[in-house]
Amino acid sequence: MNMKRRGQIGPRFSVYLLGLLVMSLGIDLVILADLGASPWDVLHVGLYYQFGLSIGSWSIIVGIAVLIVSALISKEMPKAGAYLNMILVGLFIDMYMLLPFMDTPSGMTGKLLMFSAGILINCYGMGLYISAQLGAGPRDSLMIALTSKTGWKVGRVRAVMEILVLIVGWQLGGPVFWGTVFISLCIGPLVGKALPQCQKLTDLFLASLRKQPFIDKENRGVNP
Template sequence: MNAKKSGQIVARFIVYLTGLLVMSLGIVLLIVADLGATPWDVLHVGLYYQLGLTIGSWSVIVGIVILTVASLISKEFPKMGAFLNMVLIGVFIDLYLLLPFMQTPSSLAGQIVMFLFGIIIYCYGMGIYISAQFGAGPRDSLMIALTSKTGWKVGRVRSCMEVVVLMIGWQLGGPVFWGTVIIGLAIGPLAGKALPQCQMATDRFLASLKKQVYTTIDKEKDRGVS
Protein backbone atom coordinates (compact mmCIF):
# COMPACT_ATOMS: atom_id res chain seq x y z
CA MET A 1 0.00 0.00 0.00
CA ASN A 2 2.76 2.42 0.93
CA ALA A 3 4.65 1.53 -2.23
CA LYS A 4 1.62 2.38 -4.34
CA LYS A 5 1.07 5.68 -2.55
CA SER A 6 4.73 6.57 -2.83
CA GLY A 7 4.69 5.75 -6.54
CA GLN A 8 1.79 8.14 -7.12
CA ILE A 9 3.51 10.89 -5.16
CA VAL A 10 6.66 10.51 -7.23
CA ALA A 11 4.66 10.51 -10.47
CA ARG A 12 2.68 13.58 -9.42
CA PHE A 13 5.86 15.40 -8.42
CA ILE A 14 7.37 14.69 -11.84
CA VAL A 15 4.23 16.12 -13.47
CA TYR A 16 4.41 19.11 -11.12
CA LEU A 17 8.08 19.80 -11.81
CA THR A 18 7.54 19.40 -15.55
CA GLY A 19 4.74 21.96 -15.40
CA LEU A 20 6.92 24.48 -13.58
CA LEU A 21 9.73 24.03 -16.11
CA VAL A 22 7.32 24.45 -19.02
CA MET A 23 5.61 27.50 -17.52
CA SER A 24 8.94 29.15 -16.70
CA LEU A 25 10.05 28.62 -20.28
CA GLY A 26 6.87 30.31 -21.49
CA ILE A 27 7.51 33.28 -19.19
CA VAL A 28 11.07 33.69 -20.46
CA LEU A 29 10.06 33.34 -24.12
CA LEU A 30 7.59 36.18 -23.63
CA ILE A 31 10.20 38.36 -21.94
CA VAL A 32 12.87 37.65 -24.57
CA ALA A 33 10.44 38.14 -27.49
CA ASP A 34 10.41 41.80 -26.40
CA LEU A 35 6.84 42.42 -27.51
CA GLY A 36 5.51 42.78 -23.98
CA ALA A 37 5.82 40.50 -20.95
CA THR A 38 3.03 38.95 -18.91
CA PRO A 39 1.37 41.41 -16.51
CA TRP A 40 3.04 39.69 -13.55
CA ASP A 41 6.44 39.94 -15.22
CA VAL A 42 5.82 43.57 -16.10
CA LEU A 43 5.53 43.97 -12.32
CA HIS A 44 8.63 41.88 -11.63
CA VAL A 45 10.71 43.71 -14.24
CA GLY A 46 9.40 47.06 -12.97
CA LEU A 47 10.49 46.17 -9.44
CA TYR A 48 13.84 45.03 -10.84
CA TYR A 49 14.28 48.40 -12.57
CA GLN A 50 13.35 50.31 -9.42
CA LEU A 51 15.02 48.24 -6.70
CA GLY A 52 17.57 45.89 -8.30
CA LEU A 53 18.00 42.17 -7.48
CA THR A 54 16.90 39.83 -10.35
CA ILE A 55 13.61 39.20 -12.13
CA GLY A 56 13.49 35.72 -10.61
CA SER A 57 14.09 37.12 -7.13
CA TRP A 58 11.15 39.49 -7.46
CA SER A 59 9.01 36.61 -8.69
CA VAL A 60 9.74 34.87 -5.38
CA ILE A 61 9.19 37.96 -3.21
CA VAL A 62 5.91 38.92 -4.90
CA GLY A 63 4.88 35.26 -4.67
CA ILE A 64 5.24 35.30 -0.89
CA VAL A 65 2.98 38.34 -0.62
CA ILE A 66 0.37 36.93 -3.00
CA LEU A 67 0.35 33.51 -1.32
CA THR A 68 -0.28 35.18 2.04
CA VAL A 69 -3.28 37.06 0.60
CA ALA A 70 -4.63 33.89 -1.03
CA SER A 71 -4.33 32.00 2.27
CA LEU A 72 -6.27 34.71 4.11
CA ILE A 73 -9.06 34.61 1.50
CA SER A 74 -9.33 30.81 1.37
CA LYS A 75 -8.61 30.41 5.11
CA GLU A 76 -6.40 27.45 4.26
CA PHE A 77 -2.69 26.92 4.88
CA PRO A 78 -0.83 26.61 1.56
CA LYS A 79 0.36 23.21 0.43
CA MET A 80 4.06 22.50 0.21
CA GLY A 81 3.83 22.70 -3.58
CA ALA A 82 2.92 26.38 -3.33
CA PHE A 83 6.14 27.14 -1.45
CA LEU A 84 8.17 25.08 -3.92
CA ASN A 85 6.48 26.99 -6.73
CA MET A 86 7.65 30.33 -5.33
CA VAL A 87 11.27 29.25 -5.23
CA LEU A 88 11.50 27.06 -8.33
CA ILE A 89 9.76 29.45 -10.73
CA GLY A 90 12.14 32.25 -9.73
CA VAL A 91 15.18 29.99 -10.07
CA PHE A 92 14.05 28.57 -13.42
CA ILE A 93 13.40 32.06 -14.83
CA ASP A 94 16.88 33.26 -13.93
CA LEU A 95 18.48 30.07 -15.29
CA TYR A 96 16.60 30.24 -18.59
CA LEU A 97 17.63 33.89 -18.99
CA LEU A 98 21.28 32.85 -18.61
CA LEU A 99 21.15 30.50 -21.60
CA PRO A 100 23.32 31.99 -24.40
CA PHE A 101 20.84 31.10 -27.16
CA MET A 102 17.92 32.78 -25.40
CA GLN A 103 18.09 35.91 -27.52
CA THR A 104 15.50 38.24 -29.03
CA PRO A 105 14.91 37.29 -32.70
CA SER A 106 16.29 39.78 -35.22
CA SER A 107 13.05 39.92 -37.24
CA LEU A 108 9.56 40.96 -36.19
CA ALA A 109 8.18 37.70 -37.58
CA GLY A 110 10.57 35.75 -35.33
CA GLN A 111 9.53 37.83 -32.33
CA ILE A 112 5.86 37.19 -33.04
CA VAL A 113 6.43 33.43 -33.35
CA MET A 114 8.37 33.37 -30.07
CA PHE A 115 5.66 35.47 -28.44
CA LEU A 116 2.82 33.17 -29.56
CA PHE A 117 4.67 30.04 -28.47
CA GLY A 118 5.39 31.74 -25.15
CA ILE A 119 1.70 32.34 -24.45
CA ILE A 120 0.69 28.77 -25.27
CA ILE A 121 3.60 27.22 -23.35
CA TYR A 122 2.90 29.44 -20.35
CA CYS A 123 -0.79 28.48 -20.11
CA TYR A 124 -0.24 24.76 -20.58
CA GLY A 125 2.70 24.74 -18.19
CA MET A 126 0.38 26.28 -15.61
CA GLY A 127 -2.25 23.65 -16.39
CA ILE A 128 0.26 20.79 -16.08
CA TYR A 129 1.62 21.77 -12.68
CA ILE A 130 -1.81 22.53 -11.21
CA SER A 131 -3.09 19.15 -12.45
CA ALA A 132 -0.50 17.38 -10.26
CA GLN A 133 -2.41 18.74 -7.23
CA PHE A 134 0.70 19.51 -5.25
CA GLY A 135 -0.74 22.92 -4.51
CA ALA A 136 -1.15 25.85 -6.87
CA GLY A 137 1.49 28.57 -6.87
CA PRO A 138 0.95 32.00 -5.31
CA ARG A 139 -0.70 33.66 -8.31
CA ASP A 140 -2.80 30.64 -9.19
CA SER A 141 -3.70 30.07 -5.54
CA LEU A 142 -5.08 33.61 -5.52
CA MET A 143 -6.94 32.91 -8.77
CA ILE A 144 -8.49 29.74 -7.33
CA ALA A 145 -9.34 31.45 -4.01
CA LEU A 146 -11.03 34.37 -5.78
CA THR A 147 -12.90 31.99 -8.10
CA SER A 148 -14.25 30.10 -5.08
CA LYS A 149 -15.07 33.31 -3.20
CA THR A 150 -16.79 35.17 -6.05
CA GLY A 151 -18.30 32.28 -7.98
CA TRP A 152 -16.90 33.76 -11.19
CA LYS A 153 -15.38 31.62 -13.92
CA VAL A 154 -11.61 31.05 -13.93
CA GLY A 155 -11.16 33.04 -17.12
CA ARG A 156 -12.93 36.12 -15.75
CA VAL A 157 -11.04 36.08 -12.46
CA ARG A 158 -7.69 35.58 -14.18
CA SER A 159 -8.34 38.39 -16.64
CA CYS A 160 -9.24 40.83 -13.83
CA MET A 161 -6.08 39.89 -11.93
CA GLU A 162 -3.89 40.39 -15.00
CA VAL A 163 -5.30 43.86 -15.71
CA VAL A 164 -4.79 45.10 -12.12
CA VAL A 165 -1.22 43.77 -11.93
CA LEU A 166 -0.44 45.21 -15.37
CA MET A 167 -1.41 48.71 -14.26
CA ILE A 168 0.80 48.49 -11.17
CA GLY A 169 3.76 47.14 -13.15
CA TRP A 170 3.33 49.84 -15.80
CA GLN A 171 3.51 52.55 -13.13
CA LEU A 172 6.78 51.02 -11.95
CA GLY A 173 8.26 51.25 -15.45
CA GLY A 174 7.82 47.62 -16.47
CA PRO A 175 7.98 46.68 -20.19
CA VAL A 176 4.49 47.31 -21.57
CA PHE A 177 3.89 46.90 -25.30
CA TRP A 178 1.02 45.70 -27.49
CA GLY A 179 1.92 42.10 -26.65
CA THR A 180 1.27 42.78 -22.97
CA VAL A 181 -2.30 43.83 -23.74
CA ILE A 182 -2.84 40.66 -25.78
CA ILE A 183 -1.46 38.54 -22.94
CA GLY A 184 -3.66 40.27 -20.38
CA LEU A 185 -6.76 39.54 -22.45
CA ALA A 186 -5.78 36.05 -23.64
CA ILE A 187 -4.38 34.42 -20.49
CA GLY A 188 -7.77 34.08 -18.80
CA PRO A 189 -9.59 32.28 -21.66
CA LEU A 190 -6.53 30.15 -22.50
CA ALA A 191 -6.05 29.16 -18.85
CA GLY A 192 -9.74 28.27 -18.69
CA LYS A 193 -9.19 25.86 -21.59
CA ALA A 194 -5.79 24.53 -20.54
CA LEU A 195 -6.60 23.65 -16.91
CA PRO A 196 -9.32 21.04 -17.57
CA GLN A 197 -7.41 19.57 -20.52
CA CYS A 198 -4.23 19.12 -18.49
CA GLN A 199 -6.18 17.75 -15.52
CA MET A 200 -7.80 15.13 -17.74
CA ALA A 201 -4.44 14.13 -19.24
CA THR A 202 -2.76 13.89 -15.83
CA ASP A 203 -5.63 11.88 -14.36
CA ARG A 204 -5.35 9.42 -17.23
CA PHE A 205 -1.60 9.18 -16.79
CA LEU A 206 -1.87 8.54 -13.05
CA ALA A 207 -4.70 6.02 -13.52
CA SER A 208 -2.63 4.16 -16.11
CA LEU A 209 0.37 4.15 -13.79
CA LYS A 210 -1.75 2.90 -10.89
CA LYS A 211 -3.13 0.11 -13.06
CA GLN A 212 0.39 -0.96 -13.98
CA VAL A 213 1.34 -1.07 -10.30
CA TYR A 214 -1.66 -3.26 -9.46
CA THR A 215 -0.85 -5.53 -12.39
CA THR A 216 2.74 -5.90 -11.23
CA ILE A 217 1.62 -6.70 -7.67
CA ASP A 218 -0.87 -9.32 -8.93
CA LYS A 219 1.84 -10.97 -11.01
CA GLU A 220 4.16 -11.08 -8.02
CA LYS A 221 1.39 -12.70 -5.94
CA ASP A 222 0.77 -15.30 -8.65
CA ARG A 223 4.46 -16.12 -8.72
CA GLY A 224 4.49 -16.48 -4.95
CA VAL A 225 1.53 -18.85 -5.04
CA SER A 226 2.99 -20.92 -7.83
Protein backbone atom coordinates in the same frame (compact mmCIF):
# COMPACT_ATOMS: atom_id res chain seq x y z
CA MET B 1 -10.30 6.85 -4.12
CA ASN B 2 -7.65 6.51 -1.39
CA MET B 3 -6.52 3.22 -2.92
CA LYS B 4 -6.13 4.89 -6.29
CA ARG B 5 -3.97 7.71 -4.97
CA ARG B 6 -1.82 5.65 -2.63
CA GLY B 7 1.86 5.84 -3.48
CA GLN B 8 1.35 8.38 -6.27
CA ILE B 9 2.84 11.49 -4.66
CA GLY B 10 6.10 10.86 -6.53
CA PRO B 11 4.51 10.61 -10.00
CA ARG B 12 2.23 13.59 -9.28
CA PHE B 13 5.22 15.65 -8.18
CA SER B 14 7.04 14.69 -11.39
CA VAL B 15 4.12 16.03 -13.45
CA TYR B 16 3.95 19.12 -11.21
CA LEU B 17 7.68 19.78 -11.63
CA LEU B 18 7.53 19.25 -15.39
CA GLY B 19 4.61 21.67 -15.60
CA LEU B 20 6.49 24.38 -13.70
CA LEU B 21 9.55 23.88 -15.90
CA VAL B 22 7.47 24.20 -19.06
CA MET B 23 5.48 27.17 -17.74
CA SER B 24 8.64 29.03 -16.70
CA LEU B 25 10.14 28.54 -20.15
CA GLY B 26 6.99 30.05 -21.64
CA ILE B 27 7.22 33.03 -19.28
CA ASP B 28 10.81 33.72 -20.35
CA LEU B 29 10.05 33.40 -24.06
CA VAL B 30 7.20 35.92 -23.77
CA ILE B 31 9.38 38.38 -21.84
CA LEU B 32 12.30 38.04 -24.27
CA ALA B 33 10.03 38.45 -27.31
CA ASP B 34 9.71 42.09 -26.17
CA LEU B 35 6.12 42.46 -27.35
CA GLY B 36 4.61 42.88 -23.89
CA ALA B 37 4.41 40.56 -20.89
CA SER B 38 1.65 39.42 -18.56
CA PRO B 39 0.64 41.93 -15.83
CA TRP B 40 2.54 40.09 -13.09
CA ASP B 41 5.65 39.76 -15.25
CA VAL B 42 5.41 43.45 -16.16
CA LEU B 43 5.70 44.07 -12.40
CA HIS B 44 8.61 41.63 -11.95
CA VAL B 45 10.55 43.09 -14.89
CA GLY B 46 9.81 46.65 -13.73
CA LEU B 47 11.17 45.86 -10.26
CA TYR B 48 14.24 44.29 -11.88
CA TYR B 49 14.82 47.44 -13.95
CA GLN B 50 14.52 49.71 -10.92
CA PHE B 51 16.21 47.71 -8.16
CA GLY B 52 18.37 45.04 -9.76
CA LEU B 53 18.50 41.44 -8.45
CA SER B 54 16.83 39.22 -11.12
CA ILE B 55 13.39 38.68 -12.61
CA GLY B 56 13.11 35.30 -10.89
CA SER B 57 14.15 36.81 -7.55
CA TRP B 58 11.41 39.43 -7.82
CA SER B 59 8.92 36.74 -8.75
CA ILE B 60 9.76 35.02 -5.45
CA ILE B 61 9.78 38.25 -3.40
CA VAL B 62 6.43 39.37 -4.81
CA GLY B 63 5.11 35.86 -4.24
CA ILE B 64 6.09 36.05 -0.55
CA ALA B 65 4.28 39.38 -0.19
CA VAL B 66 1.21 37.98 -1.95
CA LEU B 67 1.14 34.93 0.33
CA ILE B 68 1.37 37.15 3.42
CA VAL B 69 -1.55 39.27 2.23
CA SER B 70 -3.49 36.13 1.34
CA ALA B 71 -2.89 34.66 4.80
CA LEU B 72 -4.00 37.88 6.51
CA ILE B 73 -7.20 38.04 4.45
CA SER B 74 -8.16 34.37 4.76
CA LYS B 75 -6.78 34.00 8.31
CA GLU B 76 -5.17 30.70 7.38
CA MET B 77 -1.80 29.64 6.08
CA PRO B 78 -1.54 28.92 2.33
CA LYS B 79 -0.95 25.31 1.34
CA ALA B 80 2.58 24.00 0.86
CA GLY B 81 2.09 23.88 -2.91
CA ALA B 82 1.87 27.67 -3.03
CA TYR B 83 5.32 28.06 -1.45
CA LEU B 84 6.83 25.37 -3.67
CA ASN B 85 5.31 26.94 -6.77
CA MET B 86 6.65 30.38 -5.82
CA ILE B 87 10.23 29.23 -5.21
CA LEU B 88 10.57 26.84 -8.13
CA VAL B 89 9.10 29.19 -10.74
CA GLY B 90 11.44 31.97 -9.64
CA LEU B 91 14.45 29.64 -9.83
CA PHE B 92 13.42 28.23 -13.21
CA ILE B 93 12.87 31.71 -14.69
CA ASP B 94 16.42 32.71 -13.77
CA MET B 95 17.81 29.35 -14.90
CA TYR B 96 16.41 29.77 -18.41
CA MET B 97 17.55 33.40 -18.58
CA LEU B 98 21.15 32.23 -18.05
CA LEU B 99 21.11 30.06 -21.18
CA PRO B 100 23.31 31.69 -23.86
CA PHE B 101 20.81 31.24 -26.70
CA MET B 102 17.93 32.89 -24.80
CA ASP B 103 17.89 36.33 -26.41
CA THR B 104 15.46 38.72 -28.10
CA PRO B 105 15.22 38.12 -31.89
CA SER B 106 16.30 41.02 -34.07
CA GLY B 107 13.35 40.95 -36.46
CA MET B 108 9.59 41.20 -35.94
CA THR B 109 8.97 37.75 -37.42
CA GLY B 110 11.27 36.17 -34.86
CA LYS B 111 9.66 38.13 -32.05
CA LEU B 112 6.19 37.03 -33.12
CA LEU B 113 7.27 33.39 -33.32
CA MET B 114 8.92 33.58 -29.89
CA PHE B 115 5.88 35.31 -28.38
CA SER B 116 3.46 32.78 -29.88
CA ALA B 117 5.59 29.84 -28.75
CA GLY B 118 5.89 31.35 -25.29
CA ILE B 119 2.12 31.73 -24.93
CA LEU B 120 1.47 28.15 -26.07
CA ILE B 121 4.22 26.68 -23.87
CA ASN B 122 3.08 28.75 -20.89
CA CYS B 123 -0.53 27.55 -21.25
CA TYR B 124 0.40 23.88 -21.45
CA GLY B 125 2.84 24.27 -18.57
CA MET B 126 0.04 25.71 -16.45
CA GLY B 127 -2.22 22.88 -17.57
CA LEU B 128 0.36 20.27 -16.55
CA TYR B 129 1.13 21.65 -13.10
CA ILE B 130 -2.55 22.18 -12.31
CA SER B 131 -3.38 18.65 -13.49
CA ALA B 132 -1.04 17.22 -10.83
CA GLN B 133 -3.42 18.64 -8.19
CA LEU B 134 -0.69 19.57 -5.71
CA GLY B 135 -1.77 23.14 -5.00
CA ALA B 136 -2.10 26.55 -6.64
CA GLY B 137 0.47 29.34 -6.86
CA PRO B 138 0.55 32.43 -4.59
CA ARG B 139 -1.41 34.66 -7.03
CA ASP B 140 -4.23 32.14 -7.25
CA SER B 141 -4.22 31.81 -3.45
CA LEU B 142 -4.72 35.58 -3.15
CA MET B 143 -7.45 35.52 -5.78
CA ILE B 144 -9.32 32.81 -3.87
CA ALA B 145 -8.93 34.70 -0.57
CA LEU B 146 -10.21 37.96 -2.09
CA THR B 147 -13.12 36.19 -3.76
CA SER B 148 -14.15 34.71 -0.41
CA LYS B 149 -13.71 38.04 1.40
CA THR B 150 -15.47 40.34 -1.08
CA GLY B 151 -18.09 38.00 -2.49
CA TRP B 152 -17.11 39.11 -6.01
CA LYS B 153 -16.89 36.66 -8.88
CA VAL B 154 -13.46 35.18 -9.62
CA GLY B 155 -13.23 36.94 -12.99
CA ARG B 156 -13.86 40.34 -11.45
CA VAL B 157 -11.33 39.81 -8.65
CA ARG B 158 -8.69 38.61 -11.11
CA ALA B 159 -9.32 41.57 -13.42
CA VAL B 160 -8.95 44.11 -10.59
CA MET B 161 -5.79 42.41 -9.31
CA GLU B 162 -4.15 42.36 -12.72
CA ILE B 163 -5.10 45.96 -13.57
CA LEU B 164 -3.54 47.21 -10.32
CA VAL B 165 -0.42 45.09 -10.80
CA LEU B 166 -0.13 46.23 -14.41
CA ILE B 167 -0.34 49.92 -13.47
CA VAL B 168 2.40 49.54 -10.84
CA GLY B 169 4.60 47.51 -13.19
CA TRP B 170 4.12 50.02 -16.01
CA GLN B 171 5.10 52.90 -13.72
CA LEU B 172 8.26 50.98 -12.86
CA GLY B 173 9.13 50.66 -16.56
CA GLY B 174 7.93 47.11 -17.14
CA PRO B 175 7.31 45.87 -20.74
CA VAL B 176 3.76 46.93 -21.65
CA PHE B 177 2.81 46.55 -25.31
CA TRP B 178 0.03 45.01 -27.39
CA GLY B 179 1.15 41.56 -26.25
CA THR B 180 0.14 42.50 -22.70
CA VAL B 181 -3.43 43.13 -23.85
CA PHE B 182 -3.44 39.87 -25.83
CA ILE B 183 -2.25 37.88 -22.82
CA SER B 184 -4.75 39.51 -20.47
CA LEU B 185 -7.66 38.73 -22.78
CA CYS B 186 -6.65 35.33 -24.13
CA ILE B 187 -4.62 33.46 -21.51
CA GLY B 188 -7.71 32.33 -19.58
CA PRO B 189 -9.50 30.77 -22.57
CA LEU B 190 -6.24 29.23 -23.84
CA VAL B 191 -5.48 27.60 -20.48
CA GLY B 192 -9.12 26.47 -20.44
CA LYS B 193 -8.40 24.57 -23.67
CA ALA B 194 -5.03 23.20 -22.52
CA LEU B 195 -6.07 22.06 -19.03
CA PRO B 196 -8.51 19.27 -20.04
CA GLN B 197 -5.92 17.87 -22.45
CA CYS B 198 -3.20 17.94 -19.79
CA GLN B 199 -5.56 16.46 -17.19
CA LYS B 200 -6.39 13.58 -19.53
CA LEU B 201 -2.69 12.87 -20.13
CA THR B 202 -1.90 13.05 -16.42
CA ASP B 203 -4.79 10.76 -15.53
CA LEU B 204 -3.68 8.24 -18.16
CA PHE B 205 -0.11 8.41 -16.86
CA LEU B 206 -1.17 7.84 -13.26
CA ALA B 207 -3.59 5.09 -14.25
CA SER B 208 -0.82 3.27 -16.13
CA LEU B 209 1.35 3.36 -13.01
CA ARG B 210 -1.46 1.97 -10.87
CA LYS B 211 -1.86 -0.97 -13.24
CA GLN B 212 1.86 -1.75 -13.46
CA PRO B 213 2.15 -3.87 -10.26
CA PHE B 214 -0.75 -6.05 -11.42
CA ILE B 215 0.89 -6.54 -14.82
CA ASP B 216 4.13 -7.58 -13.11
CA LYS B 217 2.28 -10.14 -10.98
CA GLU B 218 0.56 -11.58 -14.03
CA ASN B 219 3.94 -11.86 -15.79
CA ARG B 220 5.22 -13.85 -12.80
CA GLY B 221 2.15 -16.06 -12.79
CA VAL B 222 0.73 -14.54 -9.62
CA ASN B 223 -2.97 -13.77 -9.41
CA PRO B 224 -3.72 -10.10 -8.53
